[in-house]
Amino acid sequence: MNVYKAAQGFEKAKTSLMRGSMIYISDSSEVLIENCLEIEEFGENCVKVVLKKCVATITGLDLTMKNYNNSSVSIHGKIHSVDLIEKEQS
Amino acid sequence: MINFKGIIRIKMIGAYTERFISELLRQKIKLSNIANRGGVVYADVWAFRYKRIARLSRKYGVMVRIERKQGLLFTLNRHKRRYGVIFGLFAASCMLLSLRQYIWRIEVHGNEKFSTDYLISQLEACGVTAGTLTANVDTTEVERKIKLGNEGISWLNLEINGSRADLYLSESNIPKKAEISLKTPCNVVSLYDALITETDLYAGTLNYKKGDQVGKGSVLVSGTVNDGSDNIVYTHANAKIIGEFTDELDFYQPFSSVEKALTGGVETQKQLMLFGLRLPLYISPIDTDNKLCDEEIESFSFMGIEMPWKIKTERFTGYNETTVNRKAEDVKRLLESKLELYCFDMYKEYEILGISKGYDCTDEGITLHAQVKLKGSITELQPIYVRQN
Numbered sequence: 001m002n003v004y005k006a007a008q009g010f011e012k013a014k015t016s017l018m019r020g021s022m023i024y025i026s027d028s029s030e031v032l033i034e035n036c037l038e039i040e041e042f043g044e045n046c047v048k049v050v051l052k053k054c055v056a057t058i059t060g061l062d063l064t065m066k067n068y069n070n071s072s073v074s075i076h077g078k079i080h081s082v083d084l085i086e087k088e089q090s
Numbered sequence: 091m092i093n094f095k096g097i098i099r100i101k102m103i104g105a106y107t108e109r110f111i112s113e114l115l116r117q118k119i120k121l122s123n124i125a126n127r128g129g130v131v132y133a134d135v136w137a138f139r140y141k142r143i144a145r146l147s148r149k150y151g152v153m154v155r156i157e158r159k160q161g162l163l164f165t166l167n168r169h170k171r172r173y174g175v176i177f178g179l180f181a182a183s184c185m186l187l188s189l190r191q192y193i194w195r196i197e198v199h200g201n202e203k204f205s206t207d208y209l210i211s212q213l214e215a216c217g218v219t220a221g222t223l224t225a226n227v228d229t230t231e232v233e234r235k236i237k238l239g240n241e242g243i244s245w246l247n248l249e250i251n252g253s254r255a256d257l258y259l260s261e262s263n264i265p266k267k268a269e270i271s272l273k274t275p276c277n278v279v280s281l282y283d284a285l286i287t288e289t290d291l292y293a294g295t296l297n298y299k300k301g302d303q304v305g306k307g308s309v310l311v312s313g314t315v316n317d318g319s320d321n322i323v324y325t326h327a328n329a330k331i332i333g334e335f336t337d338e339l340d341f342y343q344p345f346s347s348v349e350k351a352l353t354g355g356v357e358t359q360k361q362l363m364l365f366g367l368r369l370p371l372y373i374s375p376i377d378t379d380n381k382l383c384d385e386e387i388e389s390f391s392f393m394g395i396e397m398p399w400k401i402k403t404e405r406f407t408g409y410n411e412t413t414v415n416r417k418a419e420d421v422k423r424l425l426e427s428k429l430e431l432y433c434f435d436m437y438k439e440y441e442i443l444g445i446s447k448g449y450d451c452t453d454e455g456i457t458l459h460a461q462v463k464l465k466g467s468i469t470e471l472q473p474i475y476v477r478q479n
Contacts, residue, residue, distance in 0.1 A: 038112040044126045065124035067115050 015071055021051035023082065031058050031075045031082060039065075039073070047075055050087075057083040096137035096161030099123075104152035107131045113146060132157060137164075193222045194253045194398065203242055203261050212236050213248075213257065221364060221398050224250050275324035275474040278311035280304045284333030284468045294327025304333070304468075313474050324474055333468040334443065336461050341428050343421045344455035346413055352382070353408040363387070363400040371401075381406040418456065422449060425458040433462060440466035 021035040033049055033056065040055065041048035047058045047065060063077035102110060111131070114121060119142065121133040135143060137159070147154040169175055196213060198206045213219065216232040229248040237246050247258045270276050278294065286302050294311040298304055313327040360371040384405045390397040416424070426447075433442060443463040450457040 036115070039108045039115070042108045042111060042124070042126055042131060044128075063125070065111075066122040067120060067124075071115070073115070 011071075018052075020053050021056075023051075023056065025079070025082060028060075028079045029076060031079055032072065033075070034072045036071055036073050049073065054084045054086050057081075057085070059083070093161040094163065096159065096163035097134050098137050098140055098156050098160075099132060099134050099158040100140070100143065101155050101157045102131040102133070102147070102152050103129075103155075104147075104150065106150050107152055110147060110150040110152045113150065114143065117142070117146070119143065137161065190253050191224055192253060192398070193218065193224055193227070193250065193255045194220055196220065196255045196257065198257045198259070200259050201261065204240065204259075209236075209257060209259070212239065213255070218248070218255060219363070220396070220400075224253070227255075270326070270471045270473055272326050274326060275313045275476065276326055276471045277309045277313045277474060278327050278329050278331070278469045279472045280306060280308045280310050280331075280333070281468050281470050282306055282333065282335040284335035286310075286331060286333045286468075287465065288330075288332035290330040292328040292330070293325055294329065296329065309472075310469060324476060328471075329469065330467065331469050332466065334463065334465050335468060336463050337437075339429065339432065339458075339460045339462065341425050341432075341458045341460070342455055343416075343425050343428075343458075345418075345421060346415045346454075348411055349414050350382075350409040351412050353410060355408045357381075357406045357408075359404050359406075361402040361404070363402055364398060368402070376404075376406050378406060380410070381408050418451065421456045422458070425449075425456060429458060429460050437462065437464060440464040 015035055018035050021033060023034075024032040026032070033051065035052055036049050037052065038050040039047070040050055042065065044063060045059060045061060047063055049056050049058075058075050058079060059081050060077045060079040063075055063079075065073055065075050067073045104110065111121065111124065111133075119135065119139050121135055124131065124133040126132075140156070144154055196210055196218070198209045201209060213232065213236070216235050218227055218232055227248075227250060229250065233246045233248050237243055242262050243259050244262045245260045249256045249258065283306050284304055286298055286300055286304060289296060289298075289300055291311065294313050295315055296311050298308070298310055304310065310331055311327040311329045313325050315323045315325050317323050357376050359376050362369040362371055384407070386403045386405070388401045388403065390399060390401075429445070429447075433445070441464065443465050445463070446461045448459045450459060
């Protein structure tokens with residue numbers, strides 16, 4: 001059995017079953033976002049990502065980003081705030 | 091960890107870099123260390139993904155440039171014209187791979203009674219030595235051989251880990267006679283049939299006095315004491331009791347015996363031990379019949395590291411088996427020296443008061459009957475087991 005394929009399948013199933021997105025914050029150094037649809041803005045001090053139901057704005061200093069699987073990103077740096085704004089209903 | 095695939099740091103310049111990153115995310119292209127420095131976005135990607143990224147970048151109007159390359163792939167590419175280095179690496183890898191097939195180090199774990207040198211020599215006798223091909227070692231057979239030859243070993247396991255042989259063992263645990271604690275009630279009993287010459291009581295009730303004759307196993311000092319109110323109290327009896335006793339010994343020596351007499355001629359042959367092979371450094375082998383062999387292995391080391399080759403020197407000394415016929419006086423002298431040696435070894439703790447000897451002569455040999463009169467401690471502590479109702 002190919003472990004990577006199995007892991008990808010599991011991730012796909014998890015994403016499709018998830019109704020929303022998940023945000024994990026560990027201290028003020030890392031924010032992990034699962035089920036991220038798009039990166040709207042990426043700057044040194046501000047990262048804006050589009051989630052399923054809202055837009056998350058992470059502000060901080062020296063922000064760097066890493067995507068570790070299909071739809072998850074982790075943002076590192078000195079994080080000051082995480083703002084969540086609901087998406088406009090179209 | 092060595093990065094074989096190679097990672098490149100790319101820089102992305104354009105108006106829609108975020109969209110481009112989102113697209114890469116959708117395309118399952120992993121980016122790491124994404125950072126925006128003054129409007130320019132930097133990211134690390136696998137080198138083999140670069141072509142796909144470059145193709146996508148045109149679609150989004152983003153300029154992608156390689157900033158830095160890292161990894162074994164690029165390092166090798168940089169040195170591809172250095173044939174000497176490549177050949178050296180190849181030769182070193184081949185050497186490493188071939189040397190891994192041999193045992194270079196032997197480690198012994200869990201030994202207390204048996205010395206490490208002795209166990210290594212036992213392994214050598216079974217054909218496991220530095221330089222032996224690991225494939226040729228039958229660990230089960232070696233374990234069985236060593237265990238059969240050494241009764242003191244209860245469990246043995248030989249493991250070959252790469253080029254290292256680990257010998258794990260546990261020795262038979264024959265418990266020593268437990269010392270009786272001061273809290274345990276006990277008697278003092280006699281070890282021999284003896285005449286008491288000196289008593290010094292520390293605790294308990296003395297049953298015999300100086301000048302009494304006691305038998306083996308007699309209770310010299312009792313641990314049961316009457317407290318004066320008809321109650322029996324059990325105590326830890328202790329005393330120093332010196333006695334005189336006699337030990338009987340017999341030694342036999344025949345008049346005629348076959349013995350080896352060295353002729354004096356020594357012949358030497360050498361062998362080179364390399365990778366488990368024994369290469370002879372002589373043309374014709376020595377006839378080993380009627381010869382005593384003495385072996386010596388010479389190791390070589392360079393900068394503290396033991397080299398894989400050794401020189402084994404075998405010295406053969408010739409002997410003749412001759413029948414020696416001794417006179418009665420010579421036999422008696424030989425028996426007396428045997429007795430003297432025995433007394434020196436066995437009666438270190440006692441004072442020898444006298445030895446009376448008697449010889450029993452037959453047609454074939456002489457038997458020496460000796461009675462050794464000794465003086466010393468004759469006591470032993472014996473615990474009292476009290477049944478509680």
